[in-house]
Amino acid sequence: MIDLTTQYMSLALKNPLVASASPLTESMDNLRRLEDSGIAAVVLPSLFEEQLALESVLIDRDLSRGADEFAEAITYLPNVESYNTGPEGYLELIHRAKKAVVIPVIASLNGTTPGGWVRYAREMEQAGADAIELNLYSIETDPRKSGDTVEDRYCELVHQVKAGLQIPVAVKLSPFFSSMAHMARRLDDAGADALVLFNRFYQADFDIENLEAAPHLVLSDPCELPLRLHWVAILCGSVRPSLAITGGVHRAEDVVKCMMAGAEVAMMTSALIQNGVRYPHRILDDLVLWMTEHEYESIEQMHGSMSYRAAPNPGAFERSNYMKMLSSYALRMR
Numbered sequence: 001m002i003d004l005t006t007q008y009m010s011l012a013l014k015n016p017l018v019a020s021a022s023p024l025t026e027s028m029d030n031l032r033r034l035e036d037s038g039i040a041a042v043v044l045p046s047l048f049e050e051q052l053a054l055e056s057v058l059i060d061r062d063l064s065r066g067a068d069e070f071a072e073a074i075t076y077l078p079n080v081e082s083y084n085t086g087p088e089g090y091l092e093l094i095h096r097a098k099k100a101v102v103i104p105v106i107a108s109l110n111g112t113t114p115g116g117w118v119r120y121a122r123e124m125e126q127a128g129a130d131a132i133e134l135n136l137y138s139i140e141t142d143p144r145k146s147g148d149t150v151e152d153r154y155c156e157l158v159h160q161v162k163a164g165l166q167i168p169v170a171v172k173l174s175p176f177f178s179s180m181a182h183m184a185r186r187l188d189d190a191g192a193d194a195l196v197l198f199n200r201f202y203q204a205d206f207d208i209e210n211l212e213a214a215p216h217l218v219l220s221d222p223c224e225l226p227l228r229l230h231w232v233a234i235l236c237g238s239v240r241p242s243l244a245i246t247g248g249v250h251r252a253e254d255v256v257k258c259m260m261a262g263a264e265v266a267m268m269t270s271a272l273i274q275n276g277v278r279y280p281h282r283i284l285d286d287l288v289l290w291m292t293e294h295e296y297e298s299i300e301q302m303h304g305s306m307s308y309r310a311a312p313n314p315g316a317f318e319r320s321n322y323m324k325m326l327s328s329y330a331l332r333m334r
C-alpha cells in the first residue's frame with residue numbers, strides 16, 4: 001500500500017494534491033466533487049484588500065481618506081463589492097465550505113499593504129478556516145520605491161496577519177525579487193508557515209486597434225513548472241516554512257517533480273478547469289501507478305530527492321545548467 005500522506009504546515013494531508021484559489025472552489029458542489037475525487041485540501045477564492053477597504057469606505061463614508069490615492073485606485077476597480085461573495089459573504093463561504101467537506105479549507109486573503117483590513121484574518125479563523133493563504137500580488141510601478149521598501153512592507157504585512165492567529169499562514173508570492181532566497185528567509189522570520197511558489201502574472205494584452213488593455217486570461221501549461229521546481233529545489237532545507245507549488249501542475253509526473261524538488265504539496269487550478277473537478281482521481285491513480293512502477297513506497301521517500309540540499313553551490317549549478325541549455329541547442333541551418 002503506497003503512502004501518499006504529506007504534512008503541509010500543521011495540516012496532515014492524505015495526499016499532496018490541493019485545489020488552489022479560483023472561482024471553482026467557491027461552489028459547494030465543486031468542493032464536494034473535488035473531495036470525492038481525492039483532493040486533499042482546498043483554497044477558497046481570494047478576498048481582496050480592496051474589497052475590505054471599499055467596504056469600510058462605504059460603511060462610514062469617510063471620503064477624507066478618499067482624497068488620496070485610494071480614491072483614484074477605486075475608480076479602476078471592477079465591481080468588487082460582490083466578487084467572491086464580498087467581505088460579508090466570505091465568512092459565510094468559509095462556514096459553508098467547512099460544513100460541506102471534511103478536508104482542510106484554506107481561506108485566501110489577497111493584499112499588499114499592512115492596515116486595519118488584516119484584522120479580517122482573525123475573523124476567517126473564527127469562521128472555521130484551517131489556514132490562511134496570503135497572496136502578495138502586486139506590481140510595483142513607483143520608480144522611487146526600492147526593493148528593500150517593498151520587501152519591508154510585505155514582511156510587515158505577514159507579521160500583522162500572523163499576529164493573534166492560531167492557524168497557520170501560507171504566503172503566495174511572485175518570483176520577482178533580486179534575491180528570492182533572501183526574501184524567503186525574511187518571510188520565514190516574519191512568521192510565514194508556508195511559501196506558495198509562484199503567482200502567475202496576468203498582464204493584459206494590448207488591443208492596438210482600440211488602444212486599450214485587453215484582459216484575457218490564458219490558463220497555464222506544464223512549461224511553467226520548471227521555474228517553480230528550481231526555486232523549491234533551492235529553498236528546500238534552507239527555510240523552515242512548508243513549500244507549495246502552484247503554476248503548471250497538470251499531470252501525475254508534475255506532482256512527482258514537485259515532490260522531488262521538495263514541495264509538500266502540488267496545487268492545481270488550470271488543469272481542473274480544463275479537465276473538470278473529477279480530474280484529481282485520475283492524477284492520483286496515475287501517481288500511484290508511477291510510484292509502484294518505480295518502487296516508491298511513500299511521498300516521504302521521494303521528498304526533496306532532486307533538491308539542492310546537498311549541493312555546495314546551487315548558484316553555480318544553476319549557471320552551468322543555463323550554459324548547458326544554450327549550448328545544447330543545435331541550430332538547424334536551412
Ligand SMILES: Cc1cc2nc3c(=O)[nH]c(=O)nc-3n(C[C@H](O)[C@H](O)[C@H](O)COP(=O)(O)O)c2cc1C
Pocket residue numbers: 020021022023044045046047108110135172198199200217219220221246247248249267268269270271
Ligand atoms: C480564473 C482564475 C481565478 C483565480 N483566482 C485566484 C484568486 O482568487 N486568488 C489566488 O490567489 N489565485 C487565484 N488564481 C490563481 C490560481 O490559484 C493558481 O495559482 C494559478 O492559476 C496557477 O496554477 P495553475 O497552473 O494550476 O492554474 C486564479 C486562477 C484562475 C485561472
